[in-house]
Amino acid sequence: MPRSLAFPLRQRVPVLFNVYGFSAEETGDVLGTTADTVWRILRLADTVGTTYNPYAQTRGPKCVLSQNDVRFIASSIKNNPCIYLDELQTLIRHESGQSVSIPTLSRTLSKHGYSYKRISKAAAERNRLLRAGFTNLAGTIIQRPDQPIFLDETSKDNKTIQRPRGWSARGADCDVSTTFVRGTRLTLLAGLNVDGIVGCEVYDGSVTGDRFLQFLRDFIMPITNPYPGPNSVIVLDNCRIHHIEPVRYLVEVECLCKLLYLPPYSPDLNPIEEAFSSIKAYLRRHSGDPLTYLAPTASLQAACLSVTPEKSAGWFRHCGWM
Numbered sequence: 170m171p172r173s174l175a176f177p178l179r180q181r182v183p184v185l186f187n188v189y190g191f192s193a194e195e196t197g198d199v200l201g202t203t204a205d206t207v208w209r210i211l212r213l214a215d216t217v218g219t220t221y222n223p224y225a226q227t228r229g230p231k232c233v234l235s236q237n238d239v240r241f242i243a244s245s246i247k248n249n250p251c252i253y254l255d256e257l258q259t260l261i262r263h264e265s266g267q268s269v270s271i272p273t274l275s276r277t278l279s280k281h282g283y284s285y286k287r288i289s290k291a292a293a294e295r296n297r298l299l300r301a302g303f304t305n306l307a308g309t310i311i312q313r314p315d316q317p318i319f320l321d322e323t324s325k326d327n328k329t330i331q332r333p334r335g336w337s338a339r340g341a342d343c344d345v346s347t348t349f350v351r352g353t354r355l356t357l358l359a360g361l362n363v364d365g366i367v368g369c370e371v372y373d374g375s376v377t378g379d380r381f382l383q384f385l386r387d388f389i390m391p392i393t394n395p396y397p398g399p400n401s402v403i404v405l406d407n408c409r410i411h412h413i414e415p416v417r418y419l420v421e422v423e424c425l426c427k428l429l430y431l432p433p434y435s436p437d438l439n440p441i442e443e444a445f446s447s448i449k450a451y452l453r454r455h456s457g458d459p460l461t462y463l464a465p466t467a468s469l470q471a472a473c474l475s476v477t478p479e480k481s482a483g484w485f486r487h488c489g490w491m
Contacts, residue, residue, distance in 0.1 A: 174202050174210070175282030176239070179220035182210045233269055234261075234277055241265070242277065251288060292434035299432040310427050314363045314482075314491045315399045317429075318389060319441040321406060322376050325469055326354045329449055330456040357448070357469055358384045361441040362400060363491070365481045366473045367392055371466045378410040385419060395425035402427045406439060440484035447480060448472040 174182075178200050185191040185199060186207065193204040193211075200207075210220050217223060223236065234242075241264055245257060252260075254271050261267055261274075278284075311317055327348055337343035356376050359369040368388030372380060385403075393400045403420050405411040407430060420428045436442045451472040455461060461468045485491045 174200060174206065175280065176221065176243075177282040178202075179210055182207055182220060183214045186211060233273055234267065235265075238265055238267060238269075239277065239281065242274075243281070246278075246283065291437070295434045296432065300435060300438075303429075303432045303435075303438075307429060310429065311402055311490070312397065313399075314485055316397065317402045317404050317490065318360050318362045318367060318393070318400055319404045319439055320358070320360045320385075320389065320411075321439065321441045321445070322356055322358045322381075322408075323445040323448075324354055324356050325449070325452065325465070330452045330461060332453050332456065353465065355465060355469060357445075357473075359441065359444070359473060360389045361444050361476070361481060361484075363482055363485050364478045365476045366444065367400070369470060369473045371469050376410065378413045378415075381410050382413070382415050382419065385416065390419065390424050390426075393424055393426050396427045402429060404429045404431065404439070406431045406436075407433050438488055440481070440488045440490065443484040443487065444476050444481065447476060451475045 181200060182196055185196045186193065191199065193207040196207045197204045213222055214220055221236075238261060241261065242257065245252060245260055254274050257274060258269060258271060261269055331347055335343040335345060354374060356372045356374065357369060358372065358376055358381065360367045368384070370384055370388060376384075389403070393403075395401060403426055405416075405428070411430070417428055420426050431438055448469075449472075452461065452468065455468070455472075458468070460471070482491065
């Protein structure tokens with residue numbers, strides 16, 4: 170007998186069935202339940218207006234938390250996802266007078282599909298109007314995922330390749346001897362399209378406007394096509410060196426491509442940020458290779474080769490470009 174669906178999953182049944190046109194079988198496959206369960210939830214939604222039976226009699230010991238308490242918990246978590254369980258415990262006591270233990274709260278959250286995870290941080294400085302305007306503009310310019318090339322830079326030093334986690338016996342620290350000196354700082358300039366890294370160069374120190382312009386001229390623009398062909402839209406973030414006039418002239422006038430700037434504080438729209446995370450993960454995995462220390466520039470270039478078309482397409486999809 171399949172387990173009953175958690176409340177957040179039950180809420181998705183009418184949406185998948187009525188809005189997206191999924192069949193009962195397809196909805197069940199997506200949510201991990203049977204078609205019969207999907208039909209029961211749909212009947213409840215039509216008759217009582219909810220996806221659960223408010224009159225159902227529960228078996229076993231009486232639940233400490235009522236449905237109103239559960240809805241209050243869901244609302245509290247929505248308002249403050251970082252809330253601690255003891256803080257939630259206090260809120261429930263003030264709201265309903267109900268005294269509930271921490272283990273009961275933990276089981277209730279798990280039962281209703283919640284888990285405690287690392288938060289995804291979004292900059293409070295983001296401007297929603299600018300992001301909406303960029304989305305509309307990009308939607309009119311980029312018609313196919315093979316058009317944009319995303320460019321950015323990232324840095325690497327001795328601390329980049331250090332692994333943050335390790336194994337040790339319970340109750341014992343995981344002590345590792347490691348250097349605290351960052352060493353030589355290398356900067357990677359790279360371009361990413363839907364098929365992977367299309368150009369990269371490694372520099373000692375920081376990237377200047379002249380270096381960036383030369384990288385564009387030597388590595389990126391030779392593979393572009395006039396808009397609206399493949400590789401015809403250059404997408405940059407708001408770094409100061411990206412906004413110099415020679416960059417715009419090279420892209421739009423000399424090469425007849427389009428130039429787009431991402432809105433501020435929006436790395437979630439830039440798939441090359443995920444590519445850089447993958448490249449640094451590759452360096453950490455191969456931190457024991459002699460090449461990593463003897464030829465750091467070559468090791469960084471080799472890490473770029475680990476970016477496959479499948480990975481790149483996944484990052485494009487995750488950032489909303491596919």
